[in-house]
Amino acid sequence: MQIGVLGPLVVQVAGTSVVPTAAKPRQMLALLAANAGHEVGMAALVEELWDDRPPSGPAQVVQTYVKQLRRALARAAGVPHSAPEPKELLRRGHTGYTLDMPGAAVEADEFTRLAETGLRAAAQGDDPEAAARLLRRALRLWRGPAFADVRTGPVLRAQALRLDEERQAVLEARMTADLRLGRHAEILGELSALAERFPFQENLHALLMVALYRNGRSWQALEAFRRLRSTCARELGIEPSARLQRLHQAILSSDPRLDTDLADLDAGLVAL
Missing domain, CATH: 1.25.40.10 (Tetratricopeptide repeat domain)
Incomplete structure (x- = not known):
């Protein structure tokens, strides 16, 4: 599985996109993808999808979107149409749902790993070339604004703001490293x-x-x-x-x- 939120939403299984065209299921998948491997509670899903104006029976509507996403995941994974939905890919937990596939390549996690390593190198100051290289690799993962093609609610907007702040810190650190290397x-x-x-x-x-x-x-x-x-x-x-x-x-x-x-x-x- 490929998961990317640092730009337009990317969720692929075996090279096949499972991103819905409908706005609400797409928004829900974006929140699950941004928290891949971690359970997203029903309260957060409802807040993201409808803010303070949820419909009657929001949990049932969420379950409908889950079924749609599971069917898309099954088709991409090559599961026969007559087989049960692959619930292990989109698991129900105690309070919500988890998008989970062992070995998934999560773009935002790779950005965080490179950024943290590069920022540590920059803070130590003894190898600005290594710091600049790591920070540049982290920044290259960005393909545009976070969740660029997703209609965002309050939960995703907060996550987009956090990611953008991290990107800004990495960018400034990379510029500083380049100045230390005489690349003005x-x-x-x-x-x-x-x-x-x-x-x-x-x-x-x-x-x-x-x-x-x-x-x-x-x-x-x-x-x-x-x-x-x-x-x-x-x-x-x-x-x-x-x-x-x-x-x-x-x-x-x-x-x-x-x-x-x-x-x-x-x-x-x-x-x-």
Whole structure:
């Protein structure tokens, strides 16, 4: 079984997709796939599918969707039409249902494994090349926004937000590792696009400012700070953080620490 939620929903058995076209069964399968191997309670299923407006007898409707999904799983697994439904693939538990197939390749689990290993390597700081490589592999698993082709309810939206936050942390760590490796020119375009897309993400703007400075474009680094400051004041009524303001001052004074390792730079800016 192949399970993917880091983009359009993918659930395949023996190379055959079992993703329904109907919106509600698709939504239910997405929640089960996002928690593959773990039981999803009936309360969570009902909340996801109908929020605070469930139909009369929601458990019966869920059971109908389960039957549809089991039939799709049976067809993909080559189970004869006359045979019983393969309930072990979509098991009923004490409080809900579990999508379960031993040996399933779960995209989000692989992302988490690579991300955790890469983030540990990045935190240790002694091998930024290995950290960048692992983090890049983790990011390549993403095919678009999580659950990109699924109509999401409150439970899936919360999971999508968690996955997106993890992706953002991995992306920033990978950018930092690349800067430590002197790849400021290579990542400048990507950083510029990300800062435009996420106008309030200070970490991305800090990385962009350092990359611009190291590319001999101090005036653009200062302009990036000015835009962030203007956006924060206009939209949020606040100033950028003290850390970012210290980085701005370091660029104004051409602080030599801007050309050193980012860990040394961060420590220096905190001490100022």
